[in-house]
Amino acid sequence: MSARDKIERLQQLFPGSVTETQDPETGQVTLRVAPEQLHTALQAALGDAYCSAEKTMLTQVESYAFTWPGKTAARQQATAPVSVQFQPRPDLSKDPETTSNQLIIGDNLAALKLLREGSGTDSLAGKVRLIYIDPPYNTGNAFIYPDNFRESLRSYTARKPKTTDPEGQKAFDDDADHHGRIHADWLSFMLPRLIVARDLLREDGCIVISIDEHELPNLWKLCEEVFGAENFVECMVYDKKSSAKGVPPTKMIAGVHEYMLVFQRSSAFSFIGRPRSEEGFYNPDNDPRGPWRNTNCKSTVKDPREAFDVEDPATGRRFRDVWAFSPAEMARKAAAGELLFPKADGGQVRMKEYFNAFRNANIPIKSSWGLYDAQYNTQYLTRLMGTKVFLNPKHIRLMRDLLAYTTQGNDIVLDFFGGSGTTADALLSLNAEDGHQRRFVLVQLDVPVEPSSAAGKAGYTTIADLCRDRINRAGAALNPAEAHPNWDGNVGYRVLDLGPPTPVDLKVD
Ligand SMILES: C[S@@+](CC[C@H](N)C(=O)[O-])C[C@H]1O[C@@H](n2cnc3c(N)ncnc32)[C@H](O)[C@@H]1O
Structure with missing residues (x-):
């Protein structure tokens, strides 16, 4: 097991016992054991079974800490034995069986x-x-x-x-x-x-x-x-x-x-x-692919030099823009009736976005x-x-x-x-x-x-x-x-x- 694996294991068992440090030059993140936090986490997890009740040499160094009077005693309560027991109360229960x-x-x-x-x-x-x-x-x-x-x-x-x-x-x-x-x-x-x-x-x-x-x-x-x-x-x-x-x-x-x-x-x-939610999706044209909404198909991130023409199959009119999809995909959408062409020149080409196309429910x-x-x-x-x-x-x-x-x-x-x-x-x-x-x-x-x-x-x-x-x-x-x-x-x-x-x-x- 590598040192990193061991440190990660320690982190799983005793959360908070490991800190991340970043090399300011390379930006590389390294995991390091934080002695005081480890000491605290061991005490929390093991209580009396943890032998070191006193703070060790390791913890004498100045460090970032969150503490208050009574904290150690409060921690010990997490592992202290319980003096009571559950008493079933069928008389107060409802259909307990x-x-x-x-x-x-x-x-x-x-x-x-x-x-x-x-x-x-x-x-x-x-x-x-x-x-x-x-x-x-x-x-x-x-x-x-x-x-x-x-x-x-x-x-x-x-x-x-x-x-x-x-x-x-x-x-x-x-x-x-x-x-x-x-x-x-x-x-x-x-x-x-x-x-x-x-x-x-x-x-x-x-x-x-x-x-x-x-x-x-x-x-x-x-x-x-x-x-x-x-x-x-x-x-x-x-x-x-x-x-x-x-x-x-x-x-x-x-x-x-x-x-x-x-x-x-x-x-x-x-x-x-x-x-x-299906809210905002409608099917006014009885599209067999189900409810859809009118949405944008232009790219907001591509270079203007990537513009190309899309043809309206019904009228033969052509519309040039920087589209969010490839030329092949735009042609497919046009042929399948998934694009909404404007009635007048100069209008916006939009597309149908289908509710059923979302893979994540x-x-x-x-x-x-x-x-x-x-x-x-x-x-x-x-x-x-x-x-x-x-x-x-x-x-x-x-x-x-x-x-x-x-x-x-x-x-x-x-x-x-x-x-x-x-x-x-x-x-x-x-x-x-x-x-x-x-x-x-x-x-x-x-x-x-x-x-x-x-x-x-x-x-x-x-x-x-x-x-x-x-x-x-x-x-x-x-x-x-x-x-x-x-x-x-x-x-x-x-x-x-x-x-x-x-x-x-x-x-x-
Ligand atoms: C803010 S109220 C919770 C209200 C609840 N969410 C509701 O919607 O009705 C906190 C509840 O915790 C109970 N409580 C306080 N200390 C408790 C303890 N040591 N053990 C069990 N219940 C406790 C209080 O009696 C109180 O009813």
């Missing part, structure tokens, strides 16, 4: 580890096609789920490793370090979860993470570390509102968009894209997804649930689009911040529409809802309870008569309960 959909009630870190091990259920290691998560955005607001990882200055400075100057004086300024306090706990919460989640992805799978500007920069760096910078695919955006109305502007600008960050497990991943999606109007979603959910029961659920159409662009067949979709269950709802209705058999695994903490909230007033006691009811309603709302002929009608799910989270499972430092 005939489905592999799962709703896990409990802390997602423990759940991810059990799913990786296959403890109490089939192992999902290397089996998940899409992981979608919508974690707390760390906006500083306390919603009905904890979304505030901003710890008090006192507890943060007590925990932060003391940096001292040569005289032994404390060398950092608490105020200047305000940033760390805001973000450290959120990062420590996310890191072990992402490390374990990566192990569940198929080689051709990806993770898509919803986020806003509060943690996007940190999340991006974190994902580069966990998945490898070379596995970044895209930072997609979509609009939540069509206008700035109701959005408090800052600096005369109103933020109306959110992000979905995409990292792949390996280069084997690709978006499926979306089906090519799908077209690439764009990174900007456009508008997913919150009003539509509120109406949809109110119809389904009877009232508005969850603050800021993801848009049902957004989730359906994401599932359609990334999954098919019997792909497994994992969402370990389940919330109100939008992912499961979208998956069930998309399967009914396109006849695929995707399966969901959702994890949702058993967070109690405020009795005074809309969810509380509607009779729900926990978010997991609400999520389960939404899945039931979404399944019941599907009409077999309108479904795809291949639809298997599977709207069941098995509930696995982890019991109340223990302090160990929820510990973030």
